[in-house]
Amino acid sequence: MGEQIDDHFFRHAETLELARKALAPTIVKCTEALTHALRAGNKILLMGNGGSAADAQHFAAELVGRFLRERRALPAIALTTDTSLLTAVANDFGFEQVFKRQVEALARPGDVVVGISTSGNSPNVALALEAARAIGCMTVGLLGRDGGGIAPLVDIALTVPAQQTPHIQEAHITIIHLLCDLVERTLFAEGEK
Known part of the structure; x- marks a missing residue:
């Protein structure tokens, strides 16, 4: 068991170093x-599915609440949280539409729409990002492996160059934390709220 523990930490560190570079x-x-x-x-x-849905919620919570600084709330919405909406759209239109319909309803030109997908191939994320671009939003993909089909659809592709989903997810949460920290530092000087 100790060997597996060491291997996991080694792969984690290796993935983070590759992502940093x-x-x-x-x-x-x-x-x-x-x-x-x-x-x-x-x-x-x-938005995202499974663990990536949890990461989308985590990202939104850090922006609306706070990351490290006491400051005003920042407007962020995870499209993964409304079970009535998700199940209604999935039932009536198909699961591929659950994020696209929300983007069509909520996104405005100038918004940033972030899709999280470890494979880079989640159809419902891809459709929503295409809809976001058509509206005039900036699009970001937090992806893994080679970026999949989503990488060419987004304005900014943050593709973690790893193959194993757990290590991609571990790098994603590090990138999310880093983005939250950098956003706070950029928008709020020390003591500014």
Whole structure:
């Protein structure tokens, strides 16, 4: 068992180092897009399936609540939380439409729509991102492996260069925390609320 523990920590560290090397400039670009939208009075919409749904909710909670600084709430909505809406749309239109319908209802030009998919191939995330671009939103993919079919659909692709879903998810949460920290530092000087 000790060998498996060591291996997991090693793979985790290796994935984070690969992500750091590959994504640092893209993380800066994403931070700039998020802060630009928030400064302009726009909002962030987030989505994903399974563990990525939980990550979308976590990201929204850090923005609306706080990450490390006491500051005003930032407008962010996880499209994964309304079970009545999700089940109604899935039942009436198909599961592929659950995020697209919400984007069509809630997104406005200038908003940022973030799709999280470890495979980069989630059909419902892809359809929603396409709808977001048609509306005039900035689109971000928090992806894994080679970015899948979603990478070419987004303005900013944060693709973790790993194959195993758990390690991709571990890197995703690190990137989410980093983005929240950088957004707070950019928008709120020390003591500013």
